[in-house]
Amino acid sequence: MTSGSGSSTTTVATMPHVGMNLEHNGKTWTIIKTLASGPFSEVFEALDAETKQHYAMKTEKEVGTIRPVLKLDVFVLRMLQNRNPIGFPRIFDAGRTDNFKYVVMQLVGPDLSKLRRSLPDKKFSLITALRVCAQTLDRIETLHDMGWLCRDIKAPNFAIGRGEQAGIVYMLDFGFARRFLDNNGNHVRPRAAAAILGTIHYAPIASHFGREQSRRDDLESWFYMCVELLVGPLPWANLDCRRQHQLICEWKQFARKGGRHQFLKDCPLEFNNILSMIDALRYYERPNYRLIAAQIEKAIDRMKLDRYAPFDWQVDNGKIIEKAAFIGDLGESHLLSLKLREAQKKKSLEGNYDSAMEIST
Numbered sequence: 001m002t003s004g005s006g007s008s009t010t011t012v013a014t015m016p017h018v019g020m021n022l023e024h025n026g027k028t029w030t031i032i033k034t035l036a037s038g039p040f041s042e043v044f045e046a047l048d049a050e051t052k053q054h055y056a057m058k059t060e061k062e063v064g065t066i067r068p069v070l071k072l073d074v075f076v077l078r079m080l081q082n083r084n085p086i087g088f089p090r091i092f093d094a095g096r097t098d099n100f101k102y103v104v105m106q107l108v109g110p111d112l113s114k115l116r117r118s119l120p121d122k123k124f125s126l127i128t129a130l131r132v133c134a135q136t137l138d139r140i141e142t143l144h145d146m147g148w149l150c151r152d153i154k155a156p157n158f159a160i161g162r163g164e165q166a167g168i169v170y171m172l173d174f175g176f177a178r179r180f181l182d183n184n185g186n187h188v189r190p191r192a193a194a195a196i197l198g199t200i201h202y203a204p205i206a207s208h209f210g211r212e213q214s215r216r217d218d219l220e221s222w223f224y225m226c227v228e229l230l231v232g233p234l235p236w237a238n239l240d241c242r243r244q245h246q247l248i249c250e251w252k253q254f255a256r257k258g259g260r261h262q263f264l265k266d267c268p269l270e271f272n273n274i275l276s277m278i279d280a281l282r283y284y285e286r287p288n289y290r291l292i293a294a295q296i297e298k299a300i301d302r303m304k305l306d307r308y309a310p311f312d313w314q315v316d317n318g319k320i321i322e323k324a325a326f327i328g329d330l331g332e333s334h335l336l337s338l339k340l341r342e343a344q345k346k347k348s349l350e351g352n353y354d355s356a357m358e359i360s361t
């Protein structure tokens, strides 16, 4: 990597940041925006200086990262790429410098968590939520059928496509993935103990007990995500992951017993069957994804919902999507409103923006 031209005077020692021109492996990437900044990695929007195409660039420090994940991410994305399934970002480049690793992939739209929080009631309409549940289940099935577990299923790890692909839900983030099939296609045997990982709020009960995860556990996390998409924040959403992880586990167990009715009362009743199907799965068993998907279809039919209706983010000239792009990279709502107001002003000067957006985080 050498220094970029123009506004940026980057040296080899610099970590990727907005405004930088990253020259590496014969390509120049201009980093134009931070999309997400997490404990393990940073994700930027980057421009190929030659073609002017926009990409997502995920980066990870070479030193000091508690748990390096990018290598795994790249491995899984490459493996998926060969089969070209729908709903996984395409990978275009990957490399490492002295300081960081990076991967350049297809830029997608906002993730499901940001989208949900951008909606007026902070929840999706029933039909949008149900279709998102069905699509995310399809992605998990695809990943599983390639022999991999995700082990970090949650709304921020799924995003919608951009432009014409806004009706496709993409699966992101394979940093915690684990291969569960060996080279002969046999299921690997569970280790005696496995660390709890991923995001505790969505972790399967088995993981709270330090047990190895399998396909059923990804579906258990998927189920918690579905309830959140359908109803809003989970009952244990405000508990502290570190100090109260025991209590979070107890909540999940309670949701199977005395608390089941309360937990599922605002979900279509088919979700009661889906939870039973998931809880009945054995460690080595391949879930019957189609039977679960059929329950979602049944709910859509029973409630006479229009399965061809546009998604919630497709009905308002892209305002929800625009708002979602500001959520997350700014924690405070007044900052968010300032930024949005600026964006609105700029847009109305351009003459194609009609009304103000509701501000909330």
Ligand SMILES: Nc1ncnc2c1ncn2[C@@H]1O[C@H](COP(=O)(O)OP(=O)(O)O)[C@@H](O)[C@H]1O
Pocket (backbone or CB within 6 Å): 035, 036, 037, 038, 039, 040, 041, 042, 043, 056, 058, 069, 089, 105, 106, 107, 108, 109, 110, 111, 156, 157, 159, 172, 173, 174, 175
């Ligand atoms: N290809 C992409 N296009 C657009 N945004 C992305 C892309 N990949 C990731 N993101 C955004 O960055 C966030 C973090 O990326 P992720 O791969 O989940 O990494 P982490 O390991 O930090 O969770 C995602 O939740 C999403 O909002």
Ligand SMILES: [Mg+2]
Pocket (backbone or CB within 6 Å): 156, 157, 173
């Ligand atoms: Mg993630």
